[in-house]
Amino acid sequence: MRKFILFLTLFFSLAASASKPLKIGVISDIHFLSKGLTAEGDALAAYERATGRNIRDSHEVLDTVLLNFQKERTDILLISGDLTNHGERQSHLDLIEKLKTIQRNGTKVFVVPGNHDVNIPDSKAYTDEKPVPVKSISKEEFAEWYAPFGYGNALKRDDSSLSYIAGINENTWLLCFDTNRYAEYKTTSVSGGRILSSTMDWALDILREAKAKNITVLGMMHHGLVEHMPYQSAFFAEYLIEEWKKNAGILADAGLKVMFTGHFHSNDISLFTSPSGNTIYDVETASLAVYPFAYRTMELVDGKLSIDTHFVTSVSGNPELAAQSRSRLETITLRVAKNRIKNLGISFPVQTEDALVKLIAKMNLMHVRGDEAPDEEMKEAIREFAGLLGSEETDSDFQLDFPPADNRLVIDLTEKVF
Numbered sequence: 001m002r003k004f005i006l007f008l009t010l011f012f013s014l015a016a017s018a019s020k021p022l023k024i025g026v027i028s029d030i031h032f033l034s035k036g037l038t039a040e041g042d043a044l045a046a047y048e049r050a051t052g053r054n055i056r057d058s059h060e061v062l063d064t065v066l067l068n069f070q071k072e073r074t075d076i077l078l079i080s081g082d083l084t085n086h087g088e089r090q091s092h093l094d095l096i097e098k099l100k101t102i103q104r105n106g107t108k109v110f111v112v113p114g115n116h117d118v119n120i121p122d123s124k125a126y127t128d129e130k131p132v133p134v135k136s137i138s139k140e141e142f143a144e145w146y147a148p149f150g151y152g153n154a155l156k157r158d159d160s161s162l163s164y165i166a167g168i169n170e171n172t173w174l175l176c177f178d179t180n181r182y183a184e185y186k187t188t189s190v191s192g193g194r195i196l197s198s199t200m201d202w203a204l205d206i207l208r209e210a211k212a213k214n215i216t217v218l219g220m221m222h223h224g225l226v227e228h229m230p231y232q233s234a235f236f237a238e239y240l241i242e243e244w245k246k247n248a249g250i251l252a253d254a255g256l257k258v259m260f261t262g263h264f265h266s267n268d269i270s271l272f273t274s275p276s277g278n279t280i281y282d283v284e285t286a287s288l289a290v291y292p293f294a295y296r297t298m299e300l301v302d303g304k305l306s307i308d309t310h311f312v313t314s315v316s317g318n319p320e321l322a323a324q325s326r327s328r329l330e331t332i333t334l335r336v337a338k339n340r341i342k343n344l345g346i347s348f349p350v351q352t353e354d355a356l357v358k359l360i361a362k363m364n365l366m367h368v369r370g371d372e373a374p375d376e377e378m379k380e381a382i383r384e385f386a387g388l389l390g391s392e393e394t395d396s397d398f399q400l401d402f403p404p405a406d407n408r409l410v411i412d413l414t415e416k417v418f
Contacts, residue, residue: 022172025069025077025107026296028222028262029287030062031116033085034094037125037134044126051290052328058289060315065288065295066102068310072297074107076168079149080262080285081114081180081222086189087136088123092145099149110150112176113162114222114263115189118142119182139182150176156206160198165206168218172300173210175203175256177221179241191238193223193263195247207254216303216413219251219259226259226282228268228402229367235340239264248282249274256280257413258305262287267294267309267370269409270402277418281404281411283307291325292369303414309370309407326365333361370406 031053038044038055048054069077084091099109118139124131143151143162151157154164155173162178179193195203210217219225224240225248227233233240241247251259252274258281267286273279286294293312298305313322337360341353348356366372 021299021301022169023072023075024298024300025072025074026080026260026283026285026298027065027077027288028080028260028285029082029114029265029289030079030095031058031082031085031287031289032062032091032095033058033126034088034090035059036090036094037088037127039127041127042129043131047126047131052325052332053289054318054325057315057318057321057325060317061288061293061312061321062098064312064315066098068295069107069297070102070105074297076108076110076174077102078174078220078260079109079111080220080260081112082116082262082287083111083114084117086116086123087118087120088125089135089137092117092137092142096145096148103148108168109148110166110174110176110220111146112150112220112222113142113178113180113182115180115182115191115193118162118180119185120189121185122188150174156202158199158202160196160202163199163202171214172216172218173206175206175217175219177203177219179221179223192242193221193238193240194242195221200247200250204250204254207251207256211255211417216300217256218300219256221259221261223263224261224282224284225251225280226270226272228264228266228270228282228284230402236264245272248272248280249276249278252276252278252280253417255417257415258283258411260285265290266368267292267406268367268401269307269370269404269406271404279415286368286370288312291322291329293321293325294369300413303412305411305413307407307409307411311369329368330361330365333364334358337361337364367401370401372401372406 033055083095103109118137120136123134123136125134139162150164150166154166157164164176166174168174177195177199179195181190181192181194184190207217225244227240233244252272253276261282261284264284265287266284268284269281271279271281285296286292288295294309296307296309298307315321334357337357341356362377
């Protein structure tokens with residue numbers, strides 16, 4: 001009997017000492033537009049055509065995802081920017097009420113601003129035949145209004161930006177970077193991002209302190225830290241921070257292993273290894289406002305971060321959500337690709353240009369969902385375009401996705417820094 005009691009005591013002692021998994025949710029680019037700023041009419045219809053969004057669906061998708069996090073008893077929820085459609089005061093106020101609800105139910109929420117959240121000169125309501133100007137919010141108001149979601153209980157705040165460091169638990173910190181350029185906004189927002197040198201110095205001091213205290217640090221910001229597709233820095237530079245290689249290397253060498261990002265509306269994980277041999281992962285989460293309506297659930301236990309991805313494919317008000325939104329995104333991508341090619345100033349034969357536009361659209365539809373695996377339609381588009389160029393390349397010669405896997409992955413945060 002004494003041995004049995006000793007065994008039970010040892011068993012429960014070991015069970016108590018084992019690390020409890022930290023359950024983390026990640027969403028990005030909600031682009032929340034208050035219902036009070038919309039009404040059926042020409043302005044809203046034109047907005048939805050231009051963006052590929054459906055406001056009614058977007059609201060239901062967000063509510064579905066937040067409810068799922070509550071059901072899963074998620075410990076913390078990270079939101080990596082573009083909280084609102086275009087910085088409208090009422091959109092911020094209404095979204096904050098939703099976040100307060102999930103926080104009251106036990107999920108801590110942490111946010112960072114995106115390029116569509118602060119100091120927007122051309123915020124609008126869509127309640128009439130034409131859009132109506134409405135007020136945005138200032139940098140100071142953002143920190144005040146989102147005080148319950150990171151800013152009010154921050155361990156430290158950066159003097160130069162809306163960056164902050166928050167304690168998740170006794171062993172884990174969250175380092176949030178404000179990478180936006182809202183001080184430069186004149187007529188509309190600026191898509192590009194950067195980390196101010198003073199903010200980087202502030203962050204490096206924190207990372208040194210964390211290393212000395214053996215604390216795990218997770219990073220979050222709106223803009224991409226690392227390229228997620230071939231030639232992204234050449235063709236889509238505004239979706240990466242300035243000097244991304246330099247900054248990614250600095251943060252990797254300082255011991256940061258993972259950065260949660262958004263902005264590009266794609267579900268993708270990429271990595272960068274510094275010249276010193278240190279690796280940092282950029283975990284980019286797609287938008288909740290458009291296809292493929294992705295969100296991530298993760299568990300952090302014993303230094304291992306397990307990432308899983310979920311897609312909202314239907315809602316009660318629209319069982320055909322995925323198919324309809326995918327079609328709208330394809331239409332918009334075709335239009336954008338055609339305009340970008342035209343702006344390059346390169347003249348293509350009509351047939352070649354059409355094939356290239358089609359190829360870009362197919363690549364984008366796969367990229368936004370992650371784990372790109374060319375289907376037969378995609379392979380045919382590649383072969384058609386290569387043939388028009390007189391190239392012998394095949395679909396197997398095209399690298400569509402950088403490693404590692406995008407939708408399910410385990411990252412070891414305990415690897416030593418060289």
